[in-house]
Amino acid sequence: MVAAVARLRGEAVRDVTVRSDARHLKMELESGLILVVSAEQDEQGRPRLQVDVVEAPQDASARQQIEVRFD
Numbered sequence: 001m002v003a004a005v006a007r008l009r010g011e012a013v014r015d016v017t018v019r020s021d022a023r024h025l026k027m028e029l030e031s032g033l034i035l036v037v038s039a040e041q042d043e044q045g046r047p048r049l050q051v052d053v054v055e056a057p058q059d060a061s062a063r064q065q066i067e068v069r070f071d
Helices: 001-006 061-064
Strands: 012-020 023-031 033-041 045-054
Touching: 001 045
Parallel strands: none
Antiparallel strands: 012 023, 023 033, 033 045
């Protein structure tokens, strides 16, 4: 988590979106990076915080799609 957030040092925030149940936060930065913070529960019901830093899609039409991965 520290390494992911360290990439954001000095970045300017363009937009922030919080899901209505406050379990997900998405922060879009001027450089095109996106910080996604999720609060979930593991199989035993313990709280788990997940932090990801991803790059925004280059294709503007792809911004309206959500990619969901299943394990």
